[in-house]
Amino acid sequence: MTRKVGRIRDVATETGLSTATISRVMNGAENVSPKTRARVLEACQRLDYFPNPAAKALSTAKSKTIAAIIPTIEHSIYAKYIAAIEQTLAKRGYSIVLAISNADEESELEAAHKLLGMGAQAFILSGAAHRPELSDMFIRRGVPFVFTSVWNAVNSAPTIGYDNFEFASRAVTYLSEKGHSQIAVLHGPLSESDRTRARCDGARSAGSEGICLRFFETTLDVTGGRSAINRVLQERRDITAVLCFSDVLALGVYFGLSSEGLTVPGDISVMGFDNLDWSAAVVPGLTTIDLPAGQMGEHVAAQLVAHLETGTPIMPTKLDASIVERGSVKTIRPG
Amino acid sequence: MTRKVGRIRDVATETGLSTATISRVMNGAENVSPKTRARVLEACQRLDYFPNPAAKALSTAKSKTIAAIIPTIEHSIYAKYIAAIEQTLAKRGYSIVLAISNADEESELEAAHKLLGMGAQAFILSGAAHRPELSDMFIRRGVPFVFTSVWNAVNSAPTIGYDNFEFASRAVTYLSEKGHSQIAVLHGPLSESDRTRARCDGARSAGSEGICLRFFETTLDVTGGRSAINRVLQERRDITAVLCFSDVLALGVYFGLSSEGLTVPGDISVMGFDNLDWSAAVVPGLTTIDLPAGQMGEHVAAQLVAHLETGTPIMPTKLDASIVERGSVKTIRPG
DNA sequence: CTGTTAGCGCATTCAG
């Protein structure tokens, strides 16, 4: 078996030029005569030459790779987010290396270690709860990082995300304006996500004015939504609306309700969180908060690349979301 | 600003040892005295030393990185698959770099180029339709690659996946055994996926024996399922079962049917493909094909790493799937 | 058990 791939030196001897010139051509430097450039390009083609990534990275101290550590990829909202990051990065010549922490701070730290050791130039994290060593590590090494999916003005590290507290509060307000005063709030495991905790707090903050909130924790999937709504029905038949902190939960509620012979919004109103791609297609269409997951991904990716390339400081960014009104919430008493 | 990170040489001078010894310690070589090892480790800690990934990669010609190019990440089935790959690779000290091709062969080729230039040591592709240059490129460079999500015994490249043709055929057979002879088949865009084409062919192959199949192409999402079932109802009121080549489509069918006042499986039986995590939670539970997405991810990742580390040849692997029977398919005339 | 010596493949001065 002959040598796997050509090296810059092969191209140099082949063309009778120096490696410096080849390098110039490969990197699109201006100061190369068109003739030479053409000759080099032709030889590269012929020898199937491809600059060695490791050598290049070593020489330039740039791997063109950005790491993202996410709690899980199996919730569509994260899939959308990752897709946006990848597309944005790709457009700028960067790649994304992925790690999944399973919402565990320890795994997150380990993953960060590993990805640093893989040459990631910057990090995209999720949420606000992390091991303190995490930031320390990035700061010591001068590796830029940003937290997403949350918004925290006073955070020491830049944050690009949205205010979960506010969104939840807004959702409750919306529901109360529709005349609902007995509201069940369905949410995922509090222990796993600071975003969930923030949403619960936000809901509570809006709920104090004469409307009664009941919280139900469950697993963050359709099955969880179903079992939670069953608990709701058992405990509180006076509930008129259920706010789900994920559309996935809402879907479970739809089915749980229908299997009890109850209809949405006739018997109970349902509101979601996320605005997943199917939220418009269910019957009735799900009224939900349109989380800017895609937009967030684009923002983080774009800003991180800009920072890496030109030193532009990373701007803490607070993304907004609106409530998309569809058919799942009924007005109980007008005005 | 002082130097970002310590280098091996710093640790060497700090401890009064040679870089070779430091390197030995960092790589867990046996032939280092415990005392020396401890001293080195301590110094690494203190100097916050971390081997430079690029230098290491250059020296060893190993980046410990594997690339996956997928058509889309927004279908849960792929998310599950990616998660499995990531977890398996992580356990073995490898990372996954991701690219999304949007089911476009041209983008796929570009992405492969880019990821090669990032130092990926192996490639995980999806489907069987690719630009011929793709394989050429990998072969020339001696970069291992495998195709997934499909099964093709005669493929030149190793394949780890399942037989879409067979699964679809099996699904139709299942339905016909339940007494259904007028079946609508809902599928995504034929032009975008060879797996979809294989499934259609498979269904057709099983359909020849006195049962009538009608194919409906639509977009591969819940909305697509809804609109397709409407077309079905308009064109063929004699249909008793609909086979969806994705659970996502089936969900749309559920809602489309219910909004027409039809019930599953009372009026129409529905069968899916994928067995997504919510398929058991919908009402009625969705009878579907349990695609081994997670298993497939583990297999590919494990085999690729084994091949990279020990040269174990990659075994073409055909994964099986079973039909999980839940409540969405009714028996029309008993056995 | 530890040190010395070469590269790995490329980018980048500095000359010319």
Next chain:
DNA sequence: CTGAATGCGCTAACAG
């Protein structure tokens, strides 16, 4: 516009 020389940080023989 092009070439020669040097170094990026680490691993891997080869000595001792």
